[in-house]
Amino acid sequence: MKAILKYTLLVLLLFKLDTFSLIAFGETIGSIASALFFGGIVAYFFLAEKVKPVIILVVLGVFYHFISALKYSGPTQEFIISCIKYFLFVLLISSLAKNTKKNEIILFLFLGALSILINAVFFSNPFGRYSGFYVNPNTAGAVVLIGYVFCLSVKNSKLRLLLQFGFIICGLMTLSRYFILLLVIITLLSIVYNKHNLIGAVFGALAMLFVITSGDFKLNTDRFNALQSIFSNDVDTETITKESRDETWALYQKPLLNNLLTGNGYKSFQGHEYDTVGVQVGVHNSYLMILGESGILAFLTFVYLYVLLIIKSITHFFKHPEYLYLSIVLFTYLLVSHVYFENYIILFFTIWLYQKLNNTNMANPETTLES
Numbered sequence: 001m002k003a004i005l006k007y008t009l010l011v012l013l014l015f016k017l018d019t020f021s022l023i024a025f026g027e028t029i030g031s032i033a034s035a036l037f038f039g040g041i042v043a044y045f046f047l048a049e050k051v052k053p054v055i056i057l058v059v060l061g062v063f064y065h066f067i068s069a070l071k072y073s074g075p076t077q078e079f080i081i082s083c084i085k086y087f088l089f090v091l092l093i094s095s096l097a098k099n100t101k102k103n104e105i106i107l108f109l110f111l112g113a114l115s116i117l118i119n120a121v122f123f124s125n126p127f128g129r130y131s132g133f134y135v136n137p138n139t140a141g142a143v144v145l146i147g148y149v150f151c152l153s154v155k156n157s158k159l160r161l162l163l164q165f166g167f168i169i170c171g172l173m174t175l176s177r178y179f180i181l182l183l184v185i186i187t188l189l190s191i192v193y194n195k196h197n198l199i200g201a202v203f204g205a206l207a208m209l210f211v212i213t214s215g216d217f218k219l220n221t222d223r224f225n226a227l228q229s230i231f232s233n234d235v236d237t238e239t240i241t242k243e244s245r246d247e248t249w250a251l252y253q254k255p256l257l258n259n260l261l262t263g264n265g266y267k268s269f270q271g272h273e274y275d276t277v278g279v280q281v282g283v284h285n286s287y288l289m290i291l292g293e294s295g296i297l298a299f300l301t302f303v304y305l306y307v308l309l310i311i312k313s314i315t316h317f318f319k320h321p322e323y324l325y326l327s328i329v330l331f332t333y334l335l336v337s338h339v340y341f342e343n344y345i346i347l348f349f350t351i352w353l354y355q356k357l358n359n360t361n362m363a364n365p366e367t368t369l370e371s
Helices: 002-013 017-025 025-048 055-070 075-094 093-096 104-120 137-151 157-172 179-194 195-213 219-228 239-240 245-251 253-258 288-294 296-315 321-333 344-357
Strands: none
Touching: 002 017, 002 025, 002 093, 002 239, 002 344, 017 025, 025 075, 025 093, 025 321, 055 075, 055 288, 055 344, 075 093, 075 344, 093 344, 104 137, 104 157, 137 157, 137 321, 137 344, 157 179, 157 195, 179 195, 179 321, 195 253, 245 253, 253 288, 288 296, 296 321, 296 344, 321 344
16 A cells, blocks of 8 residues: 555656646646645655654745745735645655655656657647656756666666666757756766766767757757757857846846845746736746745755755765765756745655765665666
């Protein structure tokens, strides 16, 4: 029973089926999927061995929700539901995180990544960027990167290269600039760790070449041509840097500086119907979102957490390089996304990594993966 519940939760979580169901099938099915997910979290908490929550995430949630609520004028029910979901997740998910092995993470993330490829091949669209279960191409790119990070710890070289090739192909379907940049950074770090990983970089280049030369994928014309230009003497820097995140961040400078202590209120930096500061696009930066909506206390707690993860990961680099790779992906993804407190995949891997880095039994950690 506990094992079935565990794998059901991992499917719901790592495929983001609550969000996918909402977008693909409507509010009723989406609500059912969300209820199953959180009901499953509660049930698993009582069935599994109890594990302490990550207290700093609880503190962050208290600072963010209670301070940002002071200036919030939107629907009260929406705020309360979002707040309850966050605290339910961070208080009860620790047991699932502790009991989730690397090979399970790789399996489910690889299947999730394949949904992006299936989206591109069988359900192409005029937009030309694909996300599969993950709805948003940038979110999909981050999820693929996390899968790529974990597959680097696979001991069997043939399986590792196959997984690398597969993750890269799927990630390229998102045409996410963030994905491509972090893919290069993580691959270079893996070569620093072990020069034999150079062959993985070669497979990555082959995957990129396959996508560029293949006519089977209907990709966004402008971004695809810009990607192709990287391999020419005339790089299309205008398209590559078009609508860059720093331009978006600059739009929020005035409301940010005017309310540094207590922020501008819940969801005020997330654009569209939540706009209360005169900017519609959303800040696309979790650090600025938290600072802009709830002020300095929540911001400092948030920064402390992710800087701490990077610093601790560095100390374990030569035994567990995947910890550093993962901490870098988490830290940098938060620079380009303003959906944090509802992004349960990012929260889950934050908790998973925090547990690994604070495990007192580091003398006998989880071994690297076999085939």
